[in-house]
Amino acid sequence: MKKYALIGENITYSFSHIVHQEIARLADIKLRYDILSVAPKAFVGAVNRLKQGYDGFNITKPYKLDILPFLSQNHSKTQAVNTVKVLGGELIGYNTDGLGFMRSLEYNNIDIDGDCLILGAGGAARTLAYELDKVCNVFIYNRTKQKVFDIINDLKLKNTCWTDLKSLKPKVIINCTTLGLNDEMCLPDEANLQNTQVFYDTIYNPPLTPMLKLAQKLGKTAVNGMGMLFFQALEAQKIWNNINLNQEQISEALENICDKVK
Secondary structure, eight states, X not given: OEEEEEEESSOTTOOHHHHHHHHHHHHTOOEEEEEEEOOGGGHHHHHHHHHHHOSEEEEOTTOTTTTGGGOSEEOOTTSOOSEEEEETTEEEEEOOHHHHHHHHHHHTTOOOOSOEEEEOOSHHHHHHHHHHTXXXXXXXXXXXXXXXXXXHHHHTOSXXXXXXXXXXXXXXXXXXXXXXXXXOOOSOTTOOOTTOOEEEESOOSSSSOHHHHXXXXXXXXXXXXXXXXXXXXXXXXXXXXXXXXXHHHHXXXXXXXXXXXX
């Protein structure tokens, strides 16, 4: 039986094992998927164990850039890595977050036809900015400006800039911070929601963060990160096991996953 895992810090809340097992069930393959929550000082040892005993693994906060020195190859266009294939004792990096995000927009019938505000400047923000920069104006709000400038310069983004939120009236707001995991509001007080139609939170547990509750109260579109989690996992399984699911299977998988995590 093939073995996979998710590695991150303080990730006992993760539903990744449920998602990957559901994808495997529909593809009629058997696999094991572990959740490895490790502190930074234990990261190197955990990567070595994964390299020796697993067929591949996913990476989440805060290690999407920390994994880079351990890779023999990196196919990620944004440097940040969320998927690793173990092949012949070597680690090969990929990023499926961007495609997972874009497919989740399509699945939820969301068209990007206005300015997008991204909250945060971590690995997820980096990848989403890269994808959105191709189709709209992107504004990133983060307390540390330099992290935003690093994203723009590293990825050579042409339609992305840092914002202090003054005069900005975004059509779409995307939370890429961890604020919301413990019922915190991620929206800064100075955010202008006058034109905002879509509130997207990359957090999926809890399914309704304070930002999404506000969106529902305002009668706007509220989307959590479950779709992104599913589609990036499906892309990872395509890399690992050449798995493809049809539209009917995708709908069945998402329905079953949502039932299991209620």
